[in-house]
Amino acid sequence: MSNPKTHTISINNLAIGYTSKTVAKNINFSCHSGELCAIIGVNGVGKSTLLRTLGNLQPELSGSITIKGENLADYSSPKLAQELSVVLTEQPSSKNLTVEELIALGRQPYTNWIGTLSPSDKTLIQDSLAAFLLNDLRHNKCHELSDGQLQRVLIARAMAQDTPLILLDEPTTHLDLYHKVQILKLLQQLAHNEQKTILFTTHEIDLAIQLCDKILILDCAENPFGEPCELIEQKHFEHLFPSEMVVFDAKTGSFKVNK
Numbered sequence: 001m002s003n004p005k006t007h008t009i010s011i012n013n014l015a016i017g018y019t020s021k022t023v024a025k026n027i028n029f030s031c032h033s034g035e036l037c038a039i040i041g042v043n044g045v046g047k048s049t050l051l052r053t054l055g056n057l058q059p060e061l062s063g064s065i066t067i068k069g070e071n072l073a074d075y076s077s078p079k080l081a082q083e084l085s086v087v088l089t090e091q092p093s094s095k096n097l098t099v100e101e102l103i104a105l106g107r108q109p110y111t112n113w114i115g116t117l118s119p120s121d122k123t124l125i126q127d128s129l130a131a132f133l134l135n136d137l138r139h140n141k142c143h144e145l146s147d148g149q150l151q152r153v154l155i156a157r158a159m160a161q162d163t164p165l166i167l168l169d170e171p172t173t174h175l176d177l178y179h180k181v182q183i184l185k186l187l188q189q190l191a192h193n194e195q196k197t198i199l200f201t202t203h204e205i206d207l208a209i210q211l212c213d214k215i216l217i218l219d220c221a222e223n224p225f226g227e228p229c230e231l232i233e234q235k236h237f238e239h240l241f242p243s244e245m246v247v248f249d250a251k252t253g254s255f256k257v258n259k
């Protein structure tokens, strides 16, 4: 019998960085379908570099990345576009499109060479609009949207791309607390209801502890990975920041200012 919890992505002894320097090494973890996973760590530790490496946007320095058991490097671009979607922090160059048109671009890996949308493509676009609460904004130009609305559109486009794995770089930057929680809950629903594997970088550690199934802590040493409660029990959050400024309260699972 096949294991229903397949490893969508597995990372073994990965080192990441640039020709000029290694940013992080000794990274090991696996994410399953149906899981929402966060990558956290202090500024400059390598969260975005890791996400770009996993998204095949820059090469790894050493180690291996496998998606559904196959090496990332062995995927052709069209095949990878059906396995993996990436939502980056940069603003899209296509902001003159309407919300619906931008989300429809998510179907490009599946459409024919003139980009004709099939009935099932159209259904997925409508489902993505509805899931991310965008029906009322469907005809608005993307340059007319607030940061939070645009973030929902970019994630809805990834949902329309319908890949098993979705990678997002800081999807809640610039959002107020309500909209941060809204985005993270929508991502959680997408992972749990549609059995997607969703991996995102964030500085919202308290929210990640409450909403994520697993967390990777990039700490320049062990890079622990596990369920939030395991990481709390093992006291990994205590060492994240210098304790003269902020301390971790294991009872509430949140950080407090050291007054």
Ligand SMILES: Nc1ncnc2c1ncn2[C@@H]1O[C@H](COP(=O)(O)OP(=O)(O)OP(=O)(O)O)[C@@H](O)[C@H]1O
Pocket (backbone or CB within 6 Å): 018, 020, 023, 041, 042, 043, 044, 045, 046, 047, 048, 049, 050
């Ligand atoms: N193109 C590049 N060439 C060389 N070094 C780079 C390049 N881009 C980033 N770096 C360096 O790599 C390190 C990791 O950067 P990265 O942006 O991945 O960190 P981060 O954890 O996402 O940071 P933040 O929390 O501030 O967004 C930093 O020291 C950064 O200066």
